[in-house]
Amino acid sequence: xxxxxxxxxxxxxxxxxxLASTALVLLMTPGLALFYGGMVRTKSVLNMxxxxxxxxxxxxxxxxxxxxxxxxxxDAGGWGLIGGLDHLGMAGISPTSLTGHVPTLLFATFQxxxxxITAALISGAVADRTRFGAWVTFxxxxxxxxxxxxxxxxxxxxxxxxxxxxxxxxxxxxVVEVNCGASxxxxxxxxxxxxxxxxxxxxxxxxxLVLLGAGLLWxxxxxFNAGSALGANGTAAAVLLNTQAAGCTGLLxxxxxxxxxxxxxxxxxxxxxxxxxxxxxxxxCGSVSLLGALVIGLAAGVVCxxxxxxxxxxxxxxxxxxxxxxxxxxxIGTVLIGVFATAxxxxxxxxxxxxxxxxxxxxxxVAVLAVGGYAFGATYGIGLVIDRLMGFxxxxxxxxxxxxxxxxxxxxxxxxxxxxxxTAHATVLAHPxxxxxxx
Amino acid sequence: MKLITAVVKPFKLDxxxxxxxxxxxxxxTVTEASGYGRQHGxxxxxxxxxxxxxxxxxxxIEVVVEDEVADEVMDTIVTAARTGKIGDGKVxxxxxxxxxxxxxxxxxxxxx
Numbered sequence: 148x149x150x151x152x153x154x155x156x157x158x159x160x161x162x163x164x165x166l167a168s169t170a171l172v173l174l175m176t177p178g179l180a181l182f183y184g185g186m187v188r189t190k191s192v193l194n195m196x197x198x199x200x201x202x203x204x205x206x207x208x209x210x211x212x213x214x215x216x217x218x219x220x221x222d223a224g225g226w227g228l229i230g231g232l233d234h235l236g237m238a239g240i241s242p243t244s245l246t247g248h249v250p251t252l253l254f255a256t257f258q259x260x261x262x263x264i265t266a267a268l269i270s271g272a273v274a275d276r277t278r279f280g281a282w283v284t285f286x287x288x289x290x291x292x293x294x295x296x297x298x299x300x301x302x303x304x305x306x307x308x309x310x311x312x313x314x315x316x317x318x319x320x321x322v323v324e325v326n327c328g329a330s331x332x333x334x335x336x337x338x339x340x341x342x343x344x345x346x347x348x349x350x351x352x353x354x355x356l357v358l359l360g361a362g363l364l365w366x367x368x369x370x371f372n373a374g375s376a377l378g379a380n381g382t383a384a385a386v387l388l389n390t391q392a393a394g395c396t397g398l399l400x401x402x403x404x405x406x407x408x409x410x411x412x413x414x415x416x417x418x419x420x421x422x423x424x425x426x427x428x429x430x431x432c433g434s435v436s437l438l439g440a441l442v443i444g445l446a447a448g449v450v451c452x453x454x455x456x457x458x459x460x461x462x463x464x465x466x467x468x469x470x471x472x473x474x475x476x477x478x479i480g481t482v483l484i485g486v487f488a489t490a491x492x493x494x495x496x497x498x499x500x501x502x503x504x505x506x507x508x509x510x511x512x513v514a515v516l517a518v519g520g521y522a523f524g525a526t527y528g529i530g531l532v533i534d535r536l537m538g539f540x541x542x543x544x545x546x547x548x549x550x551x552x553x554x555x556x557x558x559x560x561x562x563x564x565x566x567x568x569x570t571a572h573a574t575v576l577a578h579p580x581x582x583x584x585x586x
Numbered sequence: 587m588k589l590i591t592a593v594v595k596p597f598k599l600d601x602x603x604x605x606x607x608x609x610x611x612x613x614x615t616v617t618e619a620s621g622y623g624r625q626h627g628x629x630x631x632x633x634x635x636x637x638x639x640x641x642x643x644x645x646x647i648e649v650v651v652e653d654e655v656a657d658e659v660m661d662t663i664v665t666a667a668r669t670g671k672i673g674d675g676k677v678x679x680x681x682x683x684x685x686x687x688x689x690x691x692x693x694x695x696x697x698x
Contacts, residue, residue: 348637350630409631419633455633468633 158248161378165249165257168374171367172260176203176267178363182418183271185356186467188349190549191275192559198270198277202286206263209290212236214262215255217291218298227307230299247377257374258302262294265323269526271467272331275341275349276546279554281539285334285529293330293525297518298322314514315493315507317386318375320430320481321518328474329522331465337530338540340464342547349466354414361418365394368425372432382433385492389432390425393444397424397476400448408452416452423451423472427480431487435498439487446483447476478515485511587682587698588656592647593619594667594675599645605666611649611659613698619646625672644675650682650698 180199187195206214213235220230234240237255244251266286270277300306301314301322308314308321316322341349351357372390376383401420402412424444431443455471458464465471485508488498497503533539540546545553552558594602599616606614620641627640651659660677668674687697 348639350632350637405631405634409634409636411631413631415632452634456635459635471633 161248164379168370169257171370175367182360185353186351189352194550199267202267222305268327272335272465272469274466314510316430317433318372324477329519330526331469333526386432389440392440393424393428396444397448400445401452404452420448423447423476426476430481434493435487588679592677598667602666615648617646619644
């Protein structure tokens with residue numbers, strides 16, 4: 148009752164949807180952990196999953212202490228480049244503070260879940276060969292120096308991409324997808340290829356895990372895109388429908404290419420195609436019609452299934468195809484807004500097919516180049532500094548042994564009497580109670 | 587006595603086991619194995635990248651039988667394990683010098 152006056156302006160329906168969406172988007176990161184975890188070899192699956200889980204913790208702390216303020220605080224200097232320090236540690240924001248019709252604390256948490264998964268996505272480019280401590284350091288620094296400024300440019304009302312340039316990005320095609328893709332490529336180049344890249348078979352060790360992870364990503368993507376409406380309304384419904392449509396045409400597009408090119412439609416292709424379609428519709432879901440969504444998803448599925456072979460052609464080891472899937476589909480979805488945007492959805496700018504000419508496509512391209520270029524350059528620099536200071540790459544011995552055992556002192560599976568993690572040949576060396584007794 | 591070793595396709599194990607039981611062979615040892623013959627494995631495709639898998643999963647079946655039935659037992663295994671397609675496996679026999687049943691200490695044919 149005391150809060151009755153101060154909650155004027157709050158919409159409980161919008162708030163309820165955003166609370167649910169926040170939970171959905173957070174679930175995407177454990178989903179990503181399984182998606183990535185299944186694609187690596189048995190010896191490094193726990194390390195792969197751990198890179199995502201630790202991102203949840205590190206990015207949360209960085210975001211709440213400084214990230215939110217610098218991304219969404221009032222613009223510093225009016226350049227549209229970075230926010231201010233007014234809300235460090237969420238200072239000045241109370242439970243009754245509102246952003247639109249929802250609590251600001253909820254909006255900040257919703258945005259936090261985007262920052263988390265973007266950082267975690269990069270891990271796919273450097274699977275199997277990254278020192279864990281260096282990774283933890285990297286995501287803290289990267290979140291502050293790369294994610295936060297880009298989020299300010301694109302998502303903040305004071306950001307230059309949104310406010311000054313007028314480019315459209317509904318749910319993070321540039322901030323999340325192009326950003327993680329360009330950053331992943333930079334980091335893959337800093338670390339160099341895995342031992343045995345292009346010589347040894349590095350097959351996914353558990354495809355059901357990959358499909359489970361892809362399913363969780365898909366489920367969470369409804370919160371990612373439709374939650375970005377920040378309201379329980381018709382726009383959210385249209386966005387939700389576009390998201391589903393593009394995920395499906397992405398899946399089908401990838402399978403068609405595979406069947407024609409390789410003779411088999413694969414489960415990894417289905418999972419990858421769905422993700423490619425969902426990535427591509429992320430920037431465009433709020434500005435295109437259903438037909439546009441169907442075409443954008445299909446384009447992403449088809450193009451990305453070819454793009455993943457680039458790493459073999461050019462020799463960079465983007466282990467799990469962050470570039471081939473996220474960067475390429477992110478670019479497709481962001482640029483095709485310039486073709487398919489309709490005033491019915493955007494309430495203003497129109498794309499080529501609606502008679503808006505090429506102006507919007509040009510702005511979209513500028514946004515992609517700016518975000519991609521900055522993410523690549525800054526991440527390359529951060530990677531080099533961390534490599535110089537503490538060493539970014541795991542030792543050859545650890546890489547060959549597998550990072551699960553070498554870094555975490557664990558193994559994922561008990562394969563039998565002769566394998567690691569065996570029960571038959573395991574001897575208890577010390578229990579925590581023994582240590583307590585001798586302490 | 588002869589040790590008969592058969593390396594066959596895993597899905598044929600049950601048929602081989604049943605055929606041996608019907609032929610009166612009461613004990614056998616089965617090991618998971620992998621290997622290749624003339625067909626040299628198979629191909630798998632992940633995101634368009636093809637991988638040649640050299641070692642194909644097989645099961646290795648071992649039985650010890652008396653000399654006079656050895657050929658017949660080998661034929662039984664071959665009949666049960668045959669699909670007619672590439673990769674059906676091999677069966678061979680070698681002489682056994684001695685054999686002891688661990689529980690009773692019996693030796694020779696009594697131990698089989």
